[in-house]
Amino acid sequence: MRTIVQDVMTTDVAAVNQNASFHTVAELLINRGVSGVPVLDDDNRVLGVVSEADLLAKQEFKERYYGDGYTPPLRARIRHTVGSEGSGFYKALGETAGALMTSPAHTTNPDVAVVLAARQMDKHGVKRLPVVDAEGRLVGIVSRRDLIKVFLRADTDIDRQVRDTIHSDVLAIEVTVADGVVTLNGTLPEHSQAITAVRLAENLDGVVAVHDNLAWKHDDIANMPMWGGA
Structure with missing residues (x-):
């Protein structure tokens, strides 16, 4: 019998509402020891994911507010231009999880085989996948570490x-x-x-x-x- 996502996923998920403040998101990441969390609407549907990288845009781009001559490091400019994080500049302006998040989120379902979830993570270069039901509501989250458990x-x-x-x-x-x-x-x-x-x-x-x-x-x-x- 094949192991499915439901067998290894975490159901105690750290998540935030789309209206949660920057500080609320940052505190949750620190207190729960995670690098990213799903962002939900008022009906518990997954809208996107906000990660440490999304929050770091604040630090990387904040000097733009103090002078027009500021240019972010080349590595940061390339990452935000062609990477999966979206525009770092616009995220630096965000004050809520909805404005900071990367959307749409890459998600999976509870009955998907773990090997397919692993391939999806590799394809999209993400470390975790929110697990949603047929209506798109959050029921858990599966990480690379969870998938490795299969080999133990x-x-x-x-x-x-x-x-x-x-x-x-x-x-x-x-x-x-x-x-x-x-x-x-x-x-x-x-x-x-x-x-x-x-x-x-x-x-x-x-x-x-x-x-x-x-x-x-x-x-x-x-x-x-x-x-x-x-």
Whole structure:
């Protein structure tokens, strides 16, 4: 059974209303020890996310108020121009979470597989995803750290699931697991059975890698007809 976001997400979520003040957001980030929080409307729907980077725009750009000759550091200008944070200058003018946030937020759903959530984080370069229900209301949050927990499953649990999934007793496959690394030994009737066993094991939650030491008696892969030819 695949692990889904609901299995690893945090339900005690630090979040703010869109009308929360700059100081309220800053205090929440500091007191909860988080780097970003979802921003909600009055109906608990996620509008965006406000992060430490959004708040730092205040510091990076505040000198613009004291002189027209001030130019932010090149790194800051590039990040705010082409990055995912939006315009740092306009965020520096913001006084509420709604004005400071990055919107729309990248979100996920409770029933999504953790591997898909991980891919979404990597695609968008974010560290966390608010978890929303079908109406877009906040029900939790999942972070990179939460997803890593999947790889901390006990070897005994992984061993049991691998054996059940690949039917090791029927196929006489020897299974060993150490620190999440699965090793498969044995001789199967068909090449295709060995390939299937390895792929099934690789796709199980908590499996770091699969060492394939399987042999086979008949190479049914080499004799399979080719389709789609002229």
